[in-house]
Amino acid sequence: SVSFALEHGEILGLVGESGCGKSTLGKTLMGIQPPTSGSITFEGTEIAGRTPREARALRRRLQYAYQDLGASLDPRWKIGKSLEEPLIIYTDLPRRERMQKVREILTSVGLPAGHVDLFPHELSGGQQRWVGLARILMLNPEVVILDEPTAGLDVSVQATVLRLFRDLRDSFDLTYIFISHDLSVVRLMCHRVAVMYLGRIVEIGPVEALMNSPKHPYTQSLLAAIPKVNGPRVTENFWLEGEPADASNLPPGCRFQGRCPHVKPICREQDPKDRQVGAQSVACHFAGEVFPPEGANRNRTLA
Secondary structure, X not given: OOOOOOOOOXXXXXXXXXXXXXXXXXXXXXXXXXXXXXXXXXXXXXXXXXXXXXXHHHHHHEEEEOOOHHHHOOOOOOHHHHHHHHHHHHOOOXXXXXXXXXXXXXXXXXXXXXXXXXXXXXXXXXXXXXXHHHHHHOOOOOEEEEEOOOOOOOHHHHHHHHHHHHHHHHHHOOEEEEEXXXXXXXXXXXXXXXXXXXXXXXXXXXXXXXXXXXOOXXXXXXXXXXXXOOOOOOOOOOOOOOOOOOOOOOOOOOOOOOOOOOOOHHHHOOOOOEEEEOOEEEEOOOOOOOOOOOOOOOOOOOO
16 A cells, blocks of 8 residues: 655655554555565665675665664763664774764764764764764665654754755665655655555655645645645645555445545445546545645645
8 A cells, every 4th residue: 555766865744643654654664564465676776685794785775764763872882882883783994993983973963073082971962963874884885774863852842853964864764754744844854745544555646736726635635624724725735534444354435435524436346546636646536536735725834
């Protein structure tokens, strides 16, 4: 139920309600959880079924940033040792070169090189988060999956975090998958966005096109739920009533049928195929037929 390609240097947002499968998808892409069906390829090579040696090499290129990055730090180890560990495991660098790289990476995330001699408890929560991010960067990954990286942060701190992620993308030539429930942050950060519902991507497209003219009723409902200070909404209709279906026992047809205001008999019988409507790919039998015309309310603002 999930199909997409990730371009080099891209930031792809992944949004949806809690429990829709965002984090599970991220872990499956990493090989932490096996896919139930289908395939995942990285630069044309299948991720599943690799030998231990090949899997080890892949882990250097794909990294997963958990929401609580600071939790990855061993409280008994100094920061320098925690950052050096990946280099000890994956490289043959001598200690002098390892520690030189540790200091360089610390500086790149905005922390003094002298922090190598501190323990995690001597740092603030924010500093621990930066050290956790530095640990991910030690092996020069190509793709980083960021799982709710701004959750629990004040708005002013969020801006600093997002700026750092963008700077690191440019400095380290990174590609991001940005998992979040905050649509306003996704709009600021991402090039494209994929909307998930009960384990399926129901809409994917360029972030501005999707935010300004959503084609799937679930996407439209998510956007209608964003609090507004001024400016018109994409839609005034907030449709999400009731609870999602049981993901382990989905009914036939569209998985959004129980909450959709436009449900018709075909929706209860056939699972919709992805359709290209404008700039977006949409999993809806009636995509493009039940929404405002292209460009409607294009000048709205998110607050």
